[in-house]
Amino acid sequence: MRENDPVTSATRQHGTPAAAVPPRLIATDLDGTLLRDDKSVSPRTVAALAAAEEAGIEVFFVTGRPARWMDVVSDHVHGHGLAICGNGAAVVDLHGGPGAHRFVKVRELARENALNSALLLREAAPGTVFAIEQTYGFHQEPDYPKLHMEIPDNLLPAEELLAPDGPDADQPVLKILAYHATLDPDAFLTLARLAVGDQANVTRSSPSALLELSGPGVSKASTLALCCAERGISHEEVVAFGDMPNDVEMLTWAGRSYAMGNAHPDVIAAASGRTVANNDDGVAVVIEQLLAGRTAS
Numbered sequence: 001m002r003e004n005d006p007v008t009s010a011t012r013q014h015g016t017p018a019a020a021v022p023p024r025l026i027a028t029d030l031d032g033t034l035l036r037d038d039k040s041v042s043p044r045t046v047a048a049l050a051a052a053e054e055a056g057i058e059v060f061f062v063t064g065r066p067a068r069w070m071d072v073v074s075d076h077v078h079g080h081g082l083a084i085c086g087n088g089a090a091v092v093d094l095h096g097g098p099g100a101h102r103f104v105k106v107r108e109l110a111r112e113n114a115l116n117s118a119l120l121l122r123e124a125a126p127g128t129v130f131a132i133e134q135t136y137g138f139h140q141e142p143d144y145p146k147l148h149m150e151i152p153d154n155l156l157p158a159e160e161l162l163a164p165d166g167p168d169a170d171q172p173v174l175k176i177l178a179y180h181a182t183l184d185p186d187a188f189l190t191l192a193r194l195a196v197g198d199q200a201n202v203t204r205s206s207p208s209a210l211l212e213l214s215g216p217g218v219s220k221a222s223t224l225a226l227c228c229a230e231r232g233i234s235h236e237e238v239v240a241f242g243d244m245p246n247d248v249e250m251l252t253w254a255g256r257s258y259a260m261g262n263a264h265p266d267v268i269a270a271a272s273g274r275t276v277a278n279n280d281d282g283v284a285v286v287i288e289q290l291l292a293g294r295t296a297s
Contacts, residue, residue, distance in 0.1 A: 023237055023290055024057060024231075024237040025233050025239070026057055026058070026238075027062045027084075027238055027250060028060070028283055029220075030061055032205075032244060032260065032278050033241050033243045034061070034073070035073075040072075041072065045284040048291075049284075060224065062083070062084040062088075062220045062223075062250060063087075064087045064205045064212055065085055066086055066138070067085045067090060070085065081093050082104065082227070084220060084223050084224060086175050087205075087218070088214060088221070089175055089214050089215065090135070091223065092104065105223070106172050107218045108173055108215055109173045109215040110215065111163075111164065111173055113216070114200070114213070118178070119159075124192070124195035125183060127181060129143045129179050129180075130144060130161075131177040133173070133174045133176070134172060135171050135172055136171060138150060138153055139152050140152040141157055141161075142156075147179065147210065153167065153168070158176075162176075175213055178192065178210070178211040180209040185204060188209040189202065192211050196213065201214045201217060201218050203219070212246065219249045219250070220249060221252070224253070224254075235255050238256070239255070241257070241282070241283050241286070244264050245264055245266050247267055247270075248267060256273065257273065258272075259274045259275070260278050261274065262279075273286075
């Protein structure tokens with residue numbers, strides 16, 4: 001199902017203090033947040049996730065990763081089996097296991113917007129190179145570096161990859177990736193947002209100058225808001241975790257949010273709380289505290 005309607009609730013609405021509202025859903029980023037630096041899920045974190053689900057709190061993985069990279073947590077999706085991938089571009093049912101996932105919701109980046117964004121960004125930052133992430137395909141320009149753990153389906157200029165009759169033109173574009181070899185990552189993000197304007201939503205999750213462009217209005221926060229609305233869950237009942245700029249909107253929207261000890265300064269400023277670093281099981285630490293508080297009350 002393709003869906004790209006605007007979501008007006010993906011900003012925090014102040015009201016009942018979030019700490020007074022029992023949590024019903026935990027939304028956590030993966031890389032740099034739930035996962036340790038070696039990409040593992042620690043036994044303590046596995047136990048905390050299971051305990052949260054046992055207590056009736058849903059756990060949603062909300063990541064910039066594509067669905068095919070979700071094998072790292074596919075054993076921990078529990079009952080609902082859903083994850084938000086591609087910075088909100090897709091809601092995926094992981095029950096089938098690696099390679100057999102099902103797209104429940106797709107919020108695509110229109111090819112025209114994607115191409116316009118690439119052209120505008122290349123003009124603003126000469127030397128920018130691109131890769132294209134689709135539901136079941138990955139394509140890149142010849143000069144795009146080997147940043148990802150896979151071989152691209154096609155090596156072509158962005159203009160050809162994003163043409164109406166380009167490769168896999170029948171598949172939705174989830175996001176485009178823009179890399180620059182020399183620019184400062186935060187400076188590149190600021191420049192790109194000014195250059196692209198309302199053609200796409202621009203963010204980043206990499207420590208390098210690698211940007212991620214999604215459909216206008218598509219973010220972790222807006223897709224999480226949709227999923228919560230479908231479940232009758234308010235933002236006050238959500239606890240969120242993150243570490244990079246692509247988490248900022250989600251952390252701002254959630255009733256309670258935690259920046260990891262290793263988080264980007266913008267994330268620390270956006271979150272309502274802070275926990276320890278990902279390598280120190282920061283997500284598990286907070287979940288354990290939440291569950292202990294429920295037991296005590």
